[in-house]
Amino acid sequence: MPQSSDLILDRMMALHPKVIDLTLDRMWRLLGALGNPQDRLPPVIHIAGTNGKGSTQAMIRAGLEATGAKVHAYTSPHLARFHERIRLAGTLITEEALTEALDRCYAANDGRDITYFEITTCAALLAFAETPADYTLLEVGLGGRLDATNVMTPRLSIITPVDLDHQQFLGDTLAEIAGEKAGIIKRGVPVIVGPQQDDAMDVIERKALRESAPVLAYGQQFHVTREHDRLVYQDETRLLDLSLPALPGPHQIQNAGAVLAALTHLGADEAACEAAMTQAEWPARMQRITRGPLVDRCSPAEIWLDGGHNPAAGHAIAATLATLPEKPTHLICGMLNTKDVTGFMVPLKPYAASLTAVSIPGEKNTLPAEDTAAAATKAGIPAQTAPDLLAALDAITAQTPNARILICGSLYFAGHVIRENT
16 A cells, blocks of 8 residues: 555656756745745755765765764665655654655645655755754755755765766756756855866866865865775875775775765764775665575576666776676666666676666656667677566576676666565
8 A cells, every 4th residue: 555655746746747847946936935944954965976976975974973973865866765865864764754744845835836856855855954963965866056956055065976967958068067067066165076077177166166165176185095905095184094985896986085075074083984984885886685585586696786877887887897706797777768878888898798678667768678688789798688677587597597697777777676676
């Protein structure tokens, strides 16, 4: 039986004909009707970027919570349940609290046009404003300048690596996309900038200069490297020798640099920085699934899960696969029709013995399995289709019982996998 929040969320889907319609006018209207909760948030750390936002948020939260701080966190999309998007003072929002916040937003909106992401973001901000905490971590949904989260002045802004994605909304060039991401920079508010291509960095630095926002940039004001099995971070004030990030993948070293710069700016001690590296958890980012019905079904094969979906994510996945013990790696891929599918797959070619394409169940914007398979073939990966996830798993394990199976292509597909494995 659906929960109360599910019924309200279904109603909210009908409040605007478009899923994405970037403007802040509707946000300002509804927030005003709610008493402007965005002005009563605990100190905000605002995170934009193309890749690494969620991992960065997860590590910062682990570090802050290690100090005893209570931390709100907002992320999107969710994987299995909407409640994952809103964490109140360290705990996922309860069904009762979510239903109340959604109800209040729905009533205050009074049937007027507003997108699903906008009204649910208002619900998150309302819950954050009315629950005591020490910090609020806000992850941008799409872009930055006109994103629904861009309605307050943070204590700190963070821009993770910028790359091509969502071009239909953010612009065709890296500079245009970086301009949208840099829209979160506020006057006088320090901004931490992860590694960037030159075109993106130029745009971000110009925006920061116009806003008199101090810049703390990777490779300039702070440096991070892997030395043997340790992570070494250095800025103008400190030198840290820490454990490697618990989140897998070489790209997490770079994400960790921005995290440690943020924690240093916030005054966190070395123990908090160590906790950020060792205690962070972030599902569906090169996650090894070790238990559940899918694992039982496929044993002794390995099952890995990643929700990355753009060319930069393809490179990050490939870099992670390169560090794993050699084993036949077979991909199961479900993607959306809005993504650069071939661009995602090309970096994976050296590591993929095959790709089995499926359509994402229940997702109207799924790329048909046949089109995904065609893109894989174009990228040089042997490909076939399967009617669903279970059929794909069975076909791979029947041929290669000891395979490494990586399920990838979309966070929406990752959510389906998590639900199938519970």
